[in-house]
Amino acid sequence: MSENPEDQVLRVQITAAEAARGTTVKIHVPNPAGARELTIRIPAATPNNALLRLAGQGPNGTDIYVRVVIATSTQKQAPVPRQSVPAWFPIGFVAAIVVAIIVFTQSHDNNRPSSVASSSTSTSTTSSYTPSTSYSPYSYSYTPSSTTTTYSTPTSESEQVEAAPEDSVGVGGCLQNNGTATSPKMEPATCKSGTFKVLARKTGTTFGSIACNGVARTTHDYTVEKYTVYYRNGIETSRIPNISESYVLCLRQL
Known part of the structure; x- marks a missing residue:
């Protein structure tokens, strides 16, 4: 294997379990036309700091190298913060329900028909209630959009x-x-x-x-x-x- 400056070696980090059983990872290979994504296989029982040679995968068909770093057990993920409910939420929620009930009741009382009886004569006058609001059915049409399904070539x-x-x-x-x-x-x-x-x-x-x-x-x-x-x-x-x-x-x- 020819000598390689360490700054020209790509690095990937995997867990100890992945190193033991083998895994695949994606790397981005530098290229004059832009970085190129490449999926490589890390074989089982790969030791820490192992150096893999990717033949012909570099610019102009040159070889590139990948340094495999195995993460230690002390590298833990940061805990995900819990989502707390504001202290005012239960009281505000109940208050909103009470106000909605009061408004609903008053609105129906104002629209209720009333009957007026004359105290001086025996003839009674009855008012009739006709709803002032008319309703029309809501209709909609649905036009399915055309979709194109593409299938990628399976990787061997x-x-x-x-x-x-x-x-x-x-x-x-x-x-x-x-x-x-x-x-x-x-x-x-x-x-x-x-x-x-x-x-x-x-x-x-x-x-x-x-x-x-x-x-x-x-x-x-x-x-x-x-x-x-x-x-x-x-x-x-x-x-x-x-x-x-x-x-x-x-x-x-x-």
């Missing part, structure tokens, strides 16, 4: 352990160094003088010299570091080292 996510040429060489097979002594590049080869014969394979470790201690006739050790690669719609989004799939080959030069 997958992961797999990256393969290596050395995977096909078992104990007794041979490898040939097509690199240098300081930067070896081992590839399967026919056993002959100058090649390296595999004496043992130590899985689940990247400590070469320690892993090959006790393997008789070992002259060299070679570490094959494996990665779990994550894909989104067929495009690689990130990769992290997979120690359980990595291994050390204990070799003897022929």
